[in-house]
Amino acid sequence: MFWFWRSPVSVPGSLWKATEDHYRYMLQLRTGVVLIFAEARISDDGQWVHLSDVENIQAIPLPENEFFFGRGIDVRISEIVLVADCDS
16 A cells, blocks of 8 residues: 655645755745756655755845855745756
């Protein structure tokens, strides 16, 4: 017998893929922020995703060399409007 976990919000296919196939992915938030990352882990309640190996953050004004999310960043899944599996 199989049990399938269901998230209370819709999880894009590329985001599910990033939980098992660690490569390069891009997502965009409602605010316009673009994140490029290599790995994702969806929270137990299905509301959040933890992104690891974040390479690039656009549209977040940060002082240079100040803070670069080296341990990852948590994002509310309902705020994601676009996810892509990057090919290069």
